[in-house]
Amino acid sequence: MNGAGRPKPESGLELYAWIFMRISGIALLVLALGHLLIMHIVHNVDHIDFQFVAQRYATPFWRTYDLVLLWLAMIHGVNGVRTVLVDYVSPRGWRTASLASLYLLGFVLLALGSLAILTFQPPMAP
Amino acid sequence: MVKPLEYLTYRGGPGHWSWILHRLAGVGVFLFLLIHIVDIALIGWGPKVFNKLLFLYRAPAFRTGEVLLVGAVLYHAINGIRICIIDFWPETMALHRKLTYAVGIIFVALFIPTAIYMLSFVVK
Numbered sequence: 634m635n636g637a638g639r640p641k642p643e644s645g646l647e648l649y650a651w652i653f654m655r656i657s658g659i660a661l662l663v664l665a666l667g668h669l670l671i672m673h674i675v676h677n678v679d680h681i682d683f684q685f686v687a688q689r690y691a692t693p694f695w696r697t698y699d700l701v702l703l704w705l706a707m708i709h710g711v712n713g714v715r716t717v718l719v720d721y722v723s724p725r726g727w728r729t730a731s732l733a734s735l736y737l738l739g740f741v742l743l744a745l746g747s748l749a750i751l752t753f754q755p756p757m758a759p
Numbered sequence: 760m761v762k763p764l765e766y767l768t769y770r771g772g773p774g775h776w777s778w779i780l781h782r783l784a785g786v787g788v789f790l791f792l793l794i795h796i797v798d799i800a801l802i803g804w805g806p807k808v809f810n811k812l813l814f815l816y817r818a819p820a821f822r823t824g825e826v827l828l829v830g831a832v833l834y835h836a837i838n839g840i841r842i843c844i845i846d847f848w849p850e851t852m853a854l855h856r857k858l859t860y861a862v863g864i865i866f867v868a869l870f871i872p873t874a875i876y877m878l879s880f881v882v883k
Contacts, residue, residue, distance in 0.1 A: 637858075655842070655847070658836075658839045659843065662836050662839070666836055669832055674829075674873065674877065679817065682806075683802065683805075683809045683810050710785070710788070711789075743796075746796040746799065749803055753802060753803060
């Protein structure tokens with residue numbers, strides 16, 4: 634036994650992916666748990682509506698927070714699911730197809746999410 | 760390729776179960792992230808579209824799912840700390856069983872009150 638998670642790869646991209654999972658995981662510990670605490674426990678879907686988001690996004694702080702959270706969570710998640718697919722999908726064709734779909738889906742939704750955060754225009758105060 | 764039966768018969772102990780839970784929770788949170796991006800992106804279409812969608816998230820079934828989501832993130836986070844501790848300080852491997860039980864205890868201690876608090880809004 635040489636560790637709790639996936640064994641540490643020797644070198645190259647796999648080693649960077651292994652390190653990234655741990656570093657981004659520590660960052661997400663603060664960002665994702667902070668997000669849940671603020672948006673799902675202190676506030677919740679009873680309070681959250683368009684007006685709530687508009688006020689939140691009036692200053693750059695929460696947009697930056699959400700953007701960093703989105704990017705770290707998406708890359709952490711895609712890499713995690715990649716590890717799972719490589720473990721369970723052994724036929725070559727299916728593995729290539731499932732990995733390609735994962736990357737495409739991840740890329741499209743990362744772009745959509747970034748666009749939503751960056752281009753949102755809070756309406757003028759009534 | 761691991762057959763489903765091998766999951767039940769392989770006796771890896773608590774480390775094996777925490778590994779399965781870590782994967783399940785991770786994949787579950789990832790699937791929610793994909794949906795969550797689409798719903799938040801709808802805010803670009805203005806207050807009418809966005810506020811209409813919120814009725815969905817306020818439905819009791821979704822709010823119960825929300826509690827499960829918080830549980831999945833919380834477990835994945837606490838177990839992730841255990842993974843980092845053992846991977847960065849390999850000598851703690853000697854304590855791995857204790858660390859795994861500690862993850863379970865901390866998770867239950869944080870999740871039970873959180874779940875009760877969140878569900879109190881669903882059944883009000």
